[in-house]
Amino acid sequence: MSPTLLQRLLIPQRRDPAQPAAGLHVFDQANDDAPATRYHLRVDPDGGGLLVVNATACAQLNASGVLIAASLLQGQSDEAVLNSLAQRFDGGAPAQQRQDVAQMRDLLHTLAHPQGRYPVFNLADPGAQPAPLMPPFEATLPLAGIDQLRPLLARLWQAGIVHVTLLPSPTPDPAALVAAVQAATAAGLICGISGRASDLAAGSLLDELVAAGLDHLTLAYASPRAELHDSLYGAGDHALAEALFARTEALALADVAQTPLIAATIDELDATLARLLALKVSNVRFFAIAEREHGGDGAIPAAGMAQMAADVEEAAERAQVLYLWQPPALRQPGLTLTQQVRQGPRCASDVAIRVEPEGAVIPPRGPRRVAGNLLHDDWAAIWQGAAFKAYRSRIERPTRCLTCPGLAICAADCPREPAGWSQD
Numbered sequence: 001m002s003p004t005l006l007q008r009l010l011i012p013q014r015r016d017p018a019q020p021a022a023g024l025h026v027f028d029q030a031n032d033d034a035p036a037t038r039y040h041l042r043v044d045p046d047g048g049g050l051l052v053v054n055a056t057a058c059a060q061l062n063a064s065g066v067l068i069a070a071s072l073l074q075g076q077s078d079e080a081v082l083n084s085l086a087q088r089f090d091g092g093a094p095a096q097q098r099q100d101v102a103q104m105r106d107l108l109h110t111l112a113h114p115q116g117r118y119p120v121f122n123l124a125d126p127g128a129q130p131a132p133l134m135p136p137f138e139a140t141l142p143l144a145g146i147d148q149l150r151p152l153l154a155r156l157w158q159a160g161i162v163h164v165t166l167l168p169s170p171t172p173d174p175a176a177l178v179a180a181v182q183a184a185t186a187a188g189l190i191c192g193i194s195g196r197a198s199d200l201a202a203g204s205l206l207d208e209l210v211a212a213g214l215d216h217l218t219l220a221y222a223s224p225r226a227e228l229h230d231s232l233y234g235a236g237d238h239a240l241a242e243a244l245f246a247r248t249e250a251l252a253l254a255d256v257a258q259t260p261l262i263a264a265t266i267d268e269l270d271a272t273l274a275r276l277l278a279l280k281v282s283n284v285r286f287f288a289i290a291e292r293e294h295g296g297d298g299a300i301p302a303a304g305m306a307q308m309a310a311d312v313e314e315a316a317e318r319a320q321v322l323y324l325w326q327p328p329a330l331r332q333p334g335l336t337l338t339q340q341v342r343q344g345p346r347c348a349s350d351v352a353i354r355v356e357p358e359g360a361v362i363p364p365r366g367p368r369r370v371a372g373n374l375l376h377d378d379w380a381a382i383w384q385g386a387a388f389k390a391y392r393s394r395i396e397r398p399t400r401c402l403t404c405p406g407l408a409i410c411a412a413d414c415p416r417e418p419a420g421w422s423q424d
């Protein structure tokens with residue numbers, strides 16, 4: 001029995017026939033003239049959920065949205081869906097419900113044909129009201145042996161974490177990387193890899209990873225100038241990154257650039273984004289390395305973080321790239337700046353978790369505080385435990401003020417506040 005089937009059988013049985021059971025559901029829909037569309041629908045215990053489409057777009061749904069999406073994805077007619085809604089949600093206005101069903105049909109179509117190719121998911125648009133933080137949907141996981149990874153991947157599925165991004169070590173064992181991607185996709189998870197081109201460019205490795213089911217590739221890209229990029233990521237890495245980006249379209253592989261924000265890279269951000277667009281890379285993750293006071297080695301001082309974020313968001317909007325803020329990282333005095341740039345952010349985003357190969361789960365921001373062990377602790381206990389409560393209380397509190405511009409980065413935490421950076 002495949003792990004996916006086993007895990008599906010372990011999802012609690014639904015009590016309400018009209019409402020999908022809590023857990024992860026996968027729907028594949030054939031397309032006449034294109035590859036099948038794959039929908040991951042996560043149903044949370046409160047009935048709300050998350051829809052991820054082809055690993056490239058996602059939407060957060062309320063309980064009625066979950067019911068409508070699940071019913072439409074099962075191929076039900078609008079009338080059947082409306083009957084289910086009437087049974088499940090007493091008192092709903094029929095005209096509104098009909099409109100909701102029509103809008104969900106549009107949403108499913110739109111998400112299946114996104115303009116971008118990667119689930120870029122900042123916590124909220126500027127101006128949005130603070131809201132309860134949704135449970136994470138992505139895990140950032142360093143590569144380990146397959147026997148160590150398999151149980152972790154199964155536990156991620158059981159926790160409703162639909163997406164895993166693997167971090168290869170320098171010069172990883174290609175067979176181990178391929179086996180990890182195979183195991184993640186066999187577990188039903190969306191799978192990505194994030195790293196340096198130098199560690200992923202060997203021989204036919206990329207083709208093998210795609211054949212194993214790799215959904216997206218994130219490559220470090222610091223600058224259009226090879227000299228600057230290579231000074232951070234190693235000699236020759238810039239050329240390899242550009243060569244890999246040039247191959248992703250033919251491989252139907254979603255690609256993302258991860259750009260470190262330090263003094264040298266911020267100075268030429270417009271040129272970096274222009275070069276990425278020329279390479280047809282339109283999704284960019286930004287992570288800043290920040291320090292409390294100006295230290296002079298290139299990290300961004302706290303007092304400069306808001307202006308830096310404004311400059312970055314304006315540059316991204318000018319270039320019309322989709323961007324994702326990753327939690328800023330506090331400058332680590334025990335590492336050189338280059339070492340810290342290569343280490344990258346702790347987590348992919350604020351709706352991600354860090355999972356270490358032995359199972360330790362760490363929230364995206366704050367001190368490196370272990371929230372529990374994914375292998376031994378119930379996920380609900382981890383998510384409701386003290387470490388994530390502290391994290392949520394920071395993320396959910398209002399942070400915007402009238403003296404700063406409305407920035408997307410502020411939806412998670414004030415970029416000027418070191419307590420809100422990851423501190424490894």
Ligand code: SF4
Binds near residue numbers: 400413
């Ligand atoms: S969170 Fe508030 S104080 Fe901090 S940068 Fe944003 S708007 Fe300014």
